[in-house]
Amino acid sequence: MKTPDNKHRILILGASGFIGNALYKELAPYFKTFGTYHISNKTYENNQHFFQYRVEEDDVFEILQAVKPSIIISCLRGDFHAQVIAHQHIAEYVATHDCKIIFFSSANVFDAYSKYPSYEDDKTLSDSIYGHFKIKIENMLLRLPKKNVVIIRLPMVFGTQSPRLKEIKNHIIEDTAIEVFPNLIMNVTTDFKMTQQVHYMINRSKHGVFHLGSSDLVHHDDFIMEMVALITSKSVRFKQVYTTNEDRYLAVMPKSNKLPKHLHMSSTELLEELDNYINYNP
Numbered sequence: 001m002k003t004p005d006n007k008h009r010i011l012i013l014g015a016s017g018f019i020g021n022a023l024y025k026e027l028a029p030y031f032k033t034f035g036t037y038h039i040s041n042k043t044y045e046n047n048q049h050f051f052q053y054r055v056e057e058d059d060v061f062e063i064l065q066a067v068k069p070s071i072i073i074s075c076l077r078g079d080f081h082a083q084v085i086a087h088q089h090i091a092e093y094v095a096t097h098d099c100k101i102i103f104f105s106s107a108n109v110f111d112a113y114s115k116y117p118s119y120e121d122d123k124t125l126s127d128s129i130y131g132h133f134k135i136k137i138e139n140m141l142l143r144l145p146k147k148n149v150v151i152i153r154l155p156m157v158f159g160t161q162s163p164r165l166k167e168i169k170n171h172i173i174e175d176t177a178i179e180v181f182p183n184l185i186m187n188v189t190t191d192f193k194m195t196q197q198v199h200y201m202i203n204r205s206k207h208g209v210f211h212l213g214s215s216d217l218v219h220h221d222d223f224i225m226e227m228v229a230l231i232t233s234k235s236v237r238f239k240q241v242y243t244t245n246e247d248r249y250l251a252v253m254p255k256s257n258k259l260p261k262h263l264h265m266s267s268t269e270l271l272e273e274l275d276n277y278i279n280y281n282p
């Protein structure tokens with residue numbers, strides 16, 4: 001249900017997390033935006049726009065009834081089985097209300113294919129429990145009316161608040177080895193670009209499957225080493241992890257559902273953006 005002035009009411013499931021919080025900050029100035037958190041936290045408890053939600057115990061329907069969203073953004077973590085059930089309830093809500101679901105999926109829905117990057121219309125196939133779980137929810141949502149569903153497949157997301165960047169910084173401080181995967185060819189993105197892309201999709205009422213990765217491919221080890229060089233000039237230890245003898249792709253490239261040029265990003269631009277941030281917050 002939209003607000004009386006025809007604005008969306010947005011519910012972000014997982015709004016206290018890395019991706020959910022970046023989206024909340026981007027969307028809250030423009031839309032009536034609500035969110036969930038899992039771990040008790042005074043800031044959220046005192047915020048009328050936030051609800052505590054434990055996917056294993058709580059019924060998502062109660063939050064849906066309280067918020068009456070016209071857009072649900074799902075960027076949760078938690079028990080996989082409980083998440084599948086929660087998304088069944090969300091699908092029922094979307095099917096019976098004027099509501100859209102934006103689901104955050106992952107490049108791992110293609111992790112059984114290693115020879116090429118993957119595109120929006122490629123058939124999903126996974127070797128991992130995580131990939132299987134994402135495919136199950138994707139398939140459930142793709143049975144809903146087309147215009148009510150957005151599936152976003154993300155590669156590794158880096159950003160100022162990203163757990164990945166924090167982990168790298170910790171290794172540097174503690175002088176422990178940073179793991180790199182020399183055979184892994186991937187694309188990447190940032191929370192900054194991803195939130196702009198989602199905002200655009202909401203404004204333009206987009207639907208379908210979107211691959212929100214950089215327009216180019218990078219080797220994991222090269223990319224992480226370049227990032228480390230931005231953070232420190234001291235020598236850092238790397239642990240090279242080889243999972244196969246051959247190169248393996250884990251990349252989600254856009255082809256049939258491209259966003260406009262100003263929303264594209266290359267891995268070099270990503271590193272420049274992080275460099276700016278690191279220079280201001282050493």
Ligand SMILES: NC(=O)c1ccc[n+]([C@@H]2O[C@H](COP(=O)([O-])OP(=O)(O)OC[C@H]3O[C@@H](n4cnc5c(N)ncnc54)[C@H](OP(=O)(O)O)[C@@H]3O)[C@@H](O)[C@H]2O)c1
Binds near residue numbers: 015018019056078156
């Ligand atoms: N980050 C990436 O690089 C990346 C890449 C591909 C796909 N994705 C997908 O994007 C989504 C968000 O990822 P993220 O990196 O933002 O994760 P995150 O930072 O760990 O945030 C997860 C969110 O889910 C909440 N949560 C955790 N356990 C829960 C539970 N048992 N019940 C209810 N809520 C729970 C967290 O609440 P608390 O903050 O209170 O714990 C938080 O709001 C995930 O679905 C992930 O698969 C992420």
